[in-house]
Each structure stands twice: as C-alpha cells, then as structure tokens.
Amino acid sequence: MLGTSFRTGSPNWLDLGTPDTGAAADFYTRVFGWHFVSAGPDAGGYGFFQLGGKTVAALGPLDDEGATSAWTVYFQSPDIQATAQAVTAGGGRVRAEPMDVMGEGWLAQFTDPQGAEFACWQPGKTGGLQATSEDNTLVWVELHVPDPEVAIAFYAKLFGWRSQDMRAPGMTYRVIGTADGDLEDASFGGVAPLREGAGGADVRWVPYFKVPDVDATVSAVRDAGGSVLMPAADVPEVGRIGWVADPAGAVFALLKPAPGM
Secondary structure (H helix, E strand, C coil): CCCCCCCCCCEEEEEEEECCHHHHHHHHHHHHCCEEEECCCCCCCCEEEEECCEEEEEEEECCCCCCCCEEEEEEECCCHHHHHHHHHHCCCEEEEEEEECCCCEEEEEEECCCCCEEEEEEECCCCCCCCCCCCCEEEEEEEEECCHHHHHHHHHHHHCCEEEEEEECCEEEEEEECCCCCHHHHEEEEEEECCCCCCHHHCEEEEEEECCCHHHHHHHHHHCCCEEEEEEEEECCCEEEEEEECCCCCEEEEEEECCCC
C-alpha cells in the first residue's frame, strides 16, 4: 500500500482542479472531514486539504476555460527536466513545462501516449503528502487505458515501475510498484483496460481513498450533491469499492481494503 516514504515513481501528491473551490472544499469536508487551508494570498486560490493537521490532498481553481474538473495524480521525479524529456521521447506530451514552486519543489504536467493526464513533483522543501493509507486519505491509484501493456512500457521507462498480472473478473489487472524493494510492499496502484463502450474521456488516472465504510461514504457523496458511478460492491481479495464523482464531475473511488490486503 501507498506510504509517505516516497521513492522514484511513487504517487507523492494529489490535487483537484475545479471551477468552484469554495463548493469543492465544502463537498470534501462533508464527505471526508477534510479542512481546507489556503496556501496564501499569492497562491492564486490554491490550498491544501488537511486531516488531523496533515496534508492529504490539494485544491486549486481551473486555469483554462472549458477545462474539465478532475483529480491529478503526481509521481515523484528525482530530475523533472529529464522526466519531461523522457515523456516526449516516449510519445507523451508536456502540458506544463517544469517550474519551480517557490522553493517547495518542481512540478510539471504531462499526458501519456494514450491520453491519460498525470503530473510529477520533484521535492524541495515540500516532500509530498503527509498522510496516506489511513481512513479518508489516498490509498491507491489506478490507470484506465485502451492498452495496459503499452501504458506499462511507457511508465516503466519513466520511473522503472514493475508490474504483476492479477486475474480479476472479466479481465487481467496489472498491479504496479516502484523499482525498489519487494513488489508486494512497493505496490501502490494498478492498470486496467477500459471497459467495453468507454470513450476517450474515460482514459484517466483514478485516485482511491480509504474509508471505514464505503456504503456510508457513498451516501455522504450523494447527500452532498455528488453522483454515484458504481455502487458499493465487494471485490474478492481486494475489499469493498465504489466509484463516485463530486458535483463538478471529478471522478474518484472509495476502498475499504479486505483484511490482510
């Protein structure tokens, strides 16, 4: 499971771009109990979601007119300039060139060859998220693409990720992990093929948040004005999951891990 001792290729940051930051802060406070803290008057409305005084995600306004509200997963890069070059060489696209964020670190935003958007964070004074794999925090990330093998080859060149096939109902699921350590301990996410009938808008990275009760959280999402994309269901050896979206349409998932996962 995801921790906070981040290595190359670990998910180390997560933020939400939304047209109405006030409404989004209210929604996630009602669903997860998060508290929004502004990054300051010069941050352009960007700020941090905190739980128990620890940063668990971030929030900012959408910059581009017509942009779709979405969660963005960031992966740790030891050299973000080299990562940007590798993205282009691998057939991906640089959406936002590497930039220094006031000494806190460097960020860049990318699109992989199949259209999934992601970003990288090279730590400076800020290393990354301060809590993961606890209730109401990020626990897993999942990529949905037409060709999982192509995706795994692309990201392996960027970060050295390893993968392992796992049989799942109706498909082969690929568990991914960092280059170092035992794969089971180093795993943080998976790659799944797009479901039949899915379109280009469904190519994405999806964050999963650990919750103590998926059914109750799904109800909280609905009560707060969000939508339910996949009702709570049990997945053998994984746990109970559900897919939802916030009122602006940003997709995320919920997971109560099975015992021993």
